[in-house]
Amino acid sequence: MPLFDWFLALVTIFAWGINFLASKIALTEAPPLLFGALRFILVAIPAIFFVRFPKAPLKTIIAYSLTINFLQFACMLSAIAFGLASGLTSLLMQWQAFFTVLIAALYFKEKIPIGLLVAFVIALIGMVLIVQGGNMDTALPMSGLFAAIGAAFFWACGNITIKKMPHVDMVSLVIWGGAMSIPAFALASYLIEGPELIQQSLSQMGVKGWGGIAYAAYVSTLIGYVIWCKLLSRRPIALIAPLTLLVPIIGFISGYLAFGEKMTWVQWIGSAIVLLALGINIFWLKIVKFLHLQAFRNK
Template identity: 45%
Template sequence: MSPRDLLLALVVILAWGVNFVVIKVGLHGVPPMLLGALRFSLAACPAIFFVKRPNVPLRWLLAYGLTISLGQFAFLFYAMYVGMPAGLASLVLQAQAFFTLIFAAMFLHERIRAANLAGLVIAACGLALIGMQGGHAMTFAGFMFTLAAAAMWALGNVVTKRMGRVDLVSLVVWASLIPPLPFFALSLIFEGPAKIEASLRSIPVLSIFAIAYLAFVATLVGYSLWGKLLARYPASQVAPFSLLVPIIGLASAALMLGEALTPMQIAGAALVMAGLAVNVFGGWLVQRYQADIR
């Protein structure tokens, strides 16, 4: 990877890692379902007038928008609203990698390899340690909703696999048209017209910044750069950079929000990161070992 593209990869990881702190800031002035509606409205318009519609059937576009866009962020925003710290949210959300393995095996009949299974078990132990710490700067409800968000992300990954090759930027932009109306409906049901009106009337400047960041930086800029990298390099070379997202998330939450982890949460975080690393690199290491002993 060239130095320029390496820098682009780090820019994306930084943008996505800080994203969780930005969500927390946005939720201080805007309730979660309304935040989701505003985020995706801004991400879709005016971008759809400049980005060509992806060449995929409408049913797959709807499936992607309802899982990765609506499902993931409805659960994630609500999780952080009810007490999930930004740093831990960035880490626990990476459980999507293991949900993806399970769902791909169930729906696409893909094989789960030994390295994948080992990584899943290690990360599951880490998630169990983190979950046991509910009440220590984290609510158990927030933890479970974050896992639900990870599961929705994983379902969206399976949908993407089912689509085949597709322009990532085009898919993200056009799929952003799908969540606003459901998000507004959820906001009306759970947050109520009075809260919506009050939030929009007195929306803080920081919340406006957060919505703009989520729509433009985390969504449009992040996925545009990531899509370019995936077009230039094998996925196996680009994907490992995503392991840095929870590291940036935990560090930025500690620096900007003063979040601190208990020793048990630190141990759990280390196990999750180890499980992710085994999942990503384990197969490659086994192949190298087998090649060396031949």
Template identity: 40%
Template sequence: MPFKDVVAALIVIVVWGANFVVIKFGVDEVPPMLLGALRFFFVAFPAVFFVPRPAVSWRYVVGYAATISLGQFVCLFLAIYLGMPAGLASLVLQAQAFFTVAIAALVLHEAIRLHHVLGIGLAIAGLVLLDAGADSTVVPLLGFVLTLLSAFSWACGNIVLKCAGQVRMLSMVVWGALLPPIPFLLLSVTFEGSDLMLDTLLNLSWRAIAVVAYLSGVATLVGYVLWGRLLSRHPVARIAPLSLLIPVVGLLCADWVLDEKLGMWQWVGGAVVLIGLAVNLFGARWLSRLRNQAQAT
């Protein structure tokens, strides 16, 4: 992987790792469906007047909007609002890596190599260890299920992007944000109430404004533009597991900011995740060297 793509991946990991703490702050002040509407409204406007429409079929734009923008964040915002701890949400959401690789193998017929299986297996073991230190944390069942649904929606969006082919990601992100505010607002009116919506909008705090700015400008525009470019340049099985580093950053941020303390097994789990990622990224090169050395001897 070129160095610039490694840097892009690291930026995405840090931005999205911190994102869960930001969402927690957001849903503490803004109803979750209204927060989703605000997030994607400010992704789309005023940028849509200056960014050209993506040069792909509308079905890909709608598919991207319905999965990565709408489905993922309806489930995730609601899960955290219902009490899913921010650090553990960052952990469970990374099931998207496994969903993505599996769907790509079934739909796109992408090959899954031995080092992919080994790397993902190690990463799964690391995620289990990360979760082992959180036994004392109350995890609502509905919040857990919603986070898994969020992961599945993200994985489906990854496949939509892969099927769309080469696309200008800034255009896809901006134009894909046109659809979500409407269903988010309808959900907010239906389940949160118009009175609460208006009261929240008229009394937004500076922290709530900062949350919306981060979610729309940094997490969405920066994060998804870079993520989409990585998916378009590399096999899904190589890129999707990179997101397994996100819970390491997410758990650290939750520990530092929200005082969600890490146990010893969580630190060990983070190290195992890193080893799994290294195997996934560099396993082919290592196996090739081992074969060459074996043939030389």
């Protein structure tokens, strides 16, 4: 792959990893559902006036918007708002890799790969260490934990809707899908967070709030997804996809540098095990091929 494409891929990975930090900063001034509404307002306007509506079934686009935009980000932002460290949130979100394969196997009646089952069991071991290995300073808020896992699940559901639109223009899907999620975020924010908190947040938001929301909208969503989709369209998925394993590493480093987010050594081991499981899930076929080759050579 050309050096410039590697540069673009790393720019995207850094943008996504730092997005969790930017979101945590913005959430100090805006509640999560209002954050989501404002994020996708910035994503959609004024872009929808210059980008055509995606050429795909309306119900599939709505399903994409509700899962990968509304439900995923509502859960992700809530996880951070509930007190889950931004680094751990970025790691737990990677469970979407497991959920995507499981849901695809059930939905499309495909056989579940043995590599996924092995990786899933290993990841569960890592998850137990993360949850049980904390002390009074690093104990996980269970509401945040479940919200992050929920975000990963809805991300996976959104991936399935994308698979049903193989020829859709991703730029138009991101922009119009974002626009269609605004009413859901606005209604949920009004009903759950309340008009008083909304009004208070909008009147008092400063650089932290608007800066974090703008970063999530323009850098993470528009720039990040556009670059990523371009790379996926012209480079092998097997070469590009494993780079997402760097996202939680960037999330951990940025969270530690900005907020001093700490974990016990047991939680670090658990996180490393989860990353190992994600790697096994991605590279399983290559691992099996390598082991078969070694066994053949040793005969």
